[in-house]
Amino acid sequence: xxxxxxxxxxxRQRYVSGVFAVxxxxxxxxxxxxxxxxxxxxTSIPIDHATPALRDRIIWVGSTGAPSVDLGKxxxxxxxxxLAGRPGIAPPEMYIANFxxxxxxxxxxxxxxxxxxxxxxxxxxxxxVLTPELRAALSEPFTIVVDQSDVGRLKLDSxxxxxxxxxxxxxxxGVVAGLKSLAAPWVFxxxxxxxxxxxxMLPPDHTTYFLARADSPERARQVVTELRDAYPxxxxxxxxxxxxxxxxxxxxxxxxxxxxxxxxxxxxxxxxAVITYQTLKSATEASAKEFAxxxxxxxPRWRISVMVLQQSFWVAVIGMGCAYPLCLGLRELARLGxxxxxxxxxxxxxxxxxxxxxxxxxxxxxxxxxxxxxPMSLLR
Amino acid sequence: xxxxxxxxxxxxxxxxRTYGDGAKxxxxxxxxxxxLYPGQIALxxxxxxxxxxxxxxxxxxxxxxxxxxxxxxxxxxxxxVWAMTPKQREAYRLRTTGFIFQxxxxxxxxxxxxxxxxxxxxxxxxxxxxxxxxxxxxxxxxGMLPNRSKKxxxxxxxxxxxxxxxxxLVKNPSFVFADEPTSALDWENGQKVMExxxxxxxxxxxxILVVSHDHRLLPYVDVYYHxxxxxxxxxxxxxxxx
Ligand SMILES: Nc1ncnc2c1ncn2[C@@H]1O[C@H](COP(=O)(O)OP(=O)(O)OP(=O)(O)O)[C@@H](O)[C@H]1O
Ligand SMILES: [Mg+2]
Numbered sequence: 047x048x049x050x051x052x053x054x055x056x057x058r059q060r061y062v063s064g065v066f067a068v069x070x071x072x073x074x075x076x077x078x079x080x081x082x083x084x085x086x087x088x089t090s091i092p093i094d095h096a097t098p099a100l101r102d103r104i105i106w107v108g109s110t111g112a113p114s115v116d117l118g119k120x121x122x123x124x125x126x127x128x129l130a131g132r133p134g135i136a137p138p139e140m141y142i143a144n145f146x147x148x149x150x151x152x153x154x155x156x157x158x159x160x161x162x163x164x165x166x167x168x169x170x171x172x173x174x175v176l177t178p179e180l181r182a183a184l185s186e187p188f189t190i191v192v193d194q195s196d197v198g199r200l201k202l203d204s205x206x207x208x209x210x211x212x213x214x215x216x217x218x219x220g221v222v223a224g225l226k227s228l229a230a231p232w233v234f235x236x237x238x239x240x241x242x243x244x245x246x247m248l249p250p251d252h253t254t255y256f257l258a259r260a261d262s263p264e265r266a267r268q269v270v271t272e273l274r275d276a277y278p279x280x281x282x283x284x285x286x287x288x289x290x291x292x293x294x295x296x297x298x299x300x301x302x303x304x305x306x307x308x309x310x311x312x313x314x315x316x317x318x319a320v321i322t323y324q325t326l327k328s329a330t331e332a333s334a335k336e337f338a339x340x341x342x343x344x345x346p347r348w349r350i351s352v353m354v355l356q357q358s359f360w361v362a363v364i365g366m367g368c369a370y371p372l373c374l375g376l377r378e379l380a381r382l383g384x385x386x387x388x389x390x391x392x393x394x395x396x397x398x399x400x401x402x403x404x405x406x407x408x409x410x411x412x413x414x415x416x417x418x419x420x421p422m423s424l425l426r
Numbered sequence: 427x428x429x430x431x432x433x434x435x436x437x438x439x440x441x442x443r444t445y446g447d448g449a450k451x452x453x454x455x456x457x458x459x460x461x462l463y464p465g466q467i468a469l470x471x472x473x474x475x476x477x478x479x480x481x482x483x484x485x486x487x488x489x490x491x492x493x494x495x496x497x498x499x500x501x502x503x504x505x506x507v508w509a510m511t512p513k514q515r516e517a518y519r520l521r522t523t524g525f526i527f528q529x530x531x532x533x534x535x536x537x538x539x540x541x542x543x544x545x546x547x548x549x550x551x552x553x554x555x556x557x558x559x560x561x562x563x564x565x566x567x568x569g570m571l572p573n574r575s576k577k578x579x580x581x582x583x584x585x586x587x588x589x590x591x592x593x594x595l596v597k598n599p600s601f602v603f604a605d606e607p608t609s610a611l612d613w614e615n616g617q618k619v620m621e622x623x624x625x626x627x628x629x630x631x632x633x634i635l636v637v638s639h640d641h642r643l644l645p646y647v648d649v650y651y652h653x654x655x656x657x658x659x660x661x662x663x664x665x666x667x668x
Contacts, residue, residue, distance in 0.1 A: 049536065049544060056535030056577075335531045339593070340548065342488060344520025349548040421488050424527045425479040425605055 050356035054364075057329065061361060064325030064408075068365025068401055069372070071318030075311045076373045076397040077387060082298070082307050084386030088228050089297045090115060090290040092143060092161055095173040095225065102263040104170055104286040105129075105270060107138070107256040112282060113300075114293040116159060116230075118143055120252035125281055128273065129258050134265040138258035139164050141171045142240040144248065145230060150200055151207030157230040158200075158211065162240020170257045173234060175222040183219035184236050188243075190216050194223045195384075196231035211243045226384075315400065319408045326358055326412035334419050342421035351413050358409025362402045369401075370394065434461035435633050436601055437504075438485050441494035443477075454480040455491070456656035462601070462633035467624050469644065470637045472653035478637045479605055481653065485635065486523055486603045487515050498522065499600065520549050524594030524632075526623075528606040530586040532578040538565060538589045539574040542596045551597050564596045565589075568622060584615030591619065595626050602626065602634040608643065620646035 054061050087094070092115050097104060107129060109119040129138045142162035149155050163171035165181040172181065180191050190211070197203055208215050211233065225232055241248060248254075260266035266285050273283040284292065298304050330337075337350050373394075377387040443455040454477035462468060462485075472478050483489035485496055487507045496507040500518055510518060532541050542561035546552045552560050565571045568588045578586055587607065594602055604623065608616035620636075624646050627634045636647065644650060644663060652661050 049540070053533070053535040333533065335529060336533045339525060339527070339531045340545070342519065342525045343545060343549065343597070344516050344518070344523065345545065345548045346516065422483060424525070424529070424531065425483050425488070
């Protein structure tokens with residue numbers, strides 16, 4: 047075991063505050079990033095739940111410059127021919143995705159987001175949570191399905207009155223679970239129902255998206271590139287996983303939520319760095335006489351500096367070692383409360399990098415104490 | 427007393443050192459010259475504030491004198507310690523010098539053996555198994571081998587000072603400087619320490635300078651210097667009247 051680690055263990059009551067500070071900073075950063083990513087996953091639900099197993103080979107075609115799946119504008123159905131007939135591509139299907147006005151049965155309106163898809167077994171677009179029974183029910187005109195979490199918000203639990211979308215009466219034929227919404231509840235229906243409900247807002251012979259399945263992920267990327275090159279002006283094409291990423295990223299930047307998280311993380315880092323610095327500094331001061339002896343004996347000062355930096359490294363490692371299990375525990379707790387904390391490996395690795403960097407900074411800062419150690423102080 | 431070489435390995439020549447400025451100016455050393463010989467243990471005594479620690483620091487390359495020279499044998503040639511660059515002086519101390527102080531200054535987290543190993547490892551003398559072997563050999567000479575796995579909190583004052591002596595001697599220095607090495611110990615342990623230091627000088631040919639207030643150390647040394655008001659004189663070892 048290294049001298050640094052041995053000292054850390056022997057004087058653990060001294061280092062515990064530094065370790066705690068690192069744990070705190072790491073948790074703050076990881077959980078905030080995880081919460082944010084979890085939250086913004088909602089923005090790409092229509093993409094992520096459309097046959098998830100094929101997310102690397104479903105091609106989405108929509109209007110130009112649609113920065114996010116909920117902001118697509120109608121495109122002519124005739125664009126179908128641009129896709130059809132290409133080798134390695136299955137015949138495309140239409141997907142209508144549009145904001146609509148939801149009138150609650152008890153009165154009052156909410157914005158909702160209509161997702162009108164084909165419903166047959168081969169269809170790519172319908173959400174994976176729609177069971178064959180629900181799909182069958184949705185094939186009736188003017189029927190819809192909503193998520194469990196939006197039932198209360200849309201007042202669908204009241205026995206009197208009928209809900210309306212864009213002024214037309216609809217019938218709720220079932221609920222699904224796990225598709226939370228942010229601003230507007232998702233409303234699942236058939237393309238036919240969606241077209242009826244949108245009325246003049248969706249011009250005839252228009253759709254919001256085309257979805258087509260490629261034989262392989264490579265072929266999907268090829269076709270996307272071909273389409274972009276051939277029709278740069280009035281059409282956009284993405285592979286599903288890229289469009290999903292783009293939608294989340296758009297809302298993350300658009301809402302400046304990343305900036306807010308950045309500030310909170312910075313604050314956590316500063317607090318962590320100051321406490322870690324204090325810990326290392328007091329530890330260095332406590333060992334000043336021992337270090338002074340080594341200097342008198344001619345041991346180069348950098349050896350002592352390296353030991354302090356090693357200690358800062360171990361403080362980082364132990365602090366994060368405590369933080370990760372706590373983060374995972376809190377994620378489960380958040381899940382019980384209905385919030386999704388997305389602790390993907392990028393979040394954990396990024397947190398580790400930032401925290402180690404912070405500890406290295408605190409260690410370097412504490413080296414000022416090493417420079418002040420003087421062998422002469424030992425003589426009396 | 428063993429035969430002592432006639433060529434000194436460390437010479438302080440016309441050393442002067444003052445502290446403070448203006449009215450507060452005070453000379454701690456005034457034209458002090460001293461020679462240390464290999465295999466010899468020297469005792470430096472004098473009243474409190476007479477400049478003993480100052481002389482030790484100047485001779486050992488820790489404190490720069492105002493004037494005068496410190497000439498040291500380093501690899502068979504005499505070098506002026508205070509004409510070296512700080513880096514050179516650090517390397518010179520690493521090669522040649524050991525220190526023992528009143529406070530033992532051992533790392534609380536490390537075992538007796540590790541206190542010696544850290545010097546061997548970080549000083550580039552020996553690493554790994556070889557470092558452990560050399561440390562154990564030194565501890566054995568000091569009668570501390572059974573305690574090699576103990577940390578300072580598990581050792582008595584005398585045992586701690588023996589570990590500190592081991593740390594000073596383990597790299598086999600030509601010069602060893604000890605400032606009040608026995609004053610934190612009872613007489614029995616103080617005697618033991620002096621015996622070990624004397625053996626260190628006589629067996630290894632080191633030049634050892636011990637600073638102390640304690641006249642009882644006289645029987646353990648080869649020469650005795652008295653420092654008072656910054657002036658040094660050599661005194662006979664047998665007190666007058668014997
Ligand atoms: N850093 C300093 N600044 C100013 N004066 C100092 C300093 N160090 C020592 N002195 C003074 O120089 C004189 C000699 O000090 P030194 O420490 O060498 O004495 P000493 O003989 O070792 O005393 P003691 O037996 O008490 O240890 C003393 O008067 C002391 O006050
Ligand atoms: Mg003194």
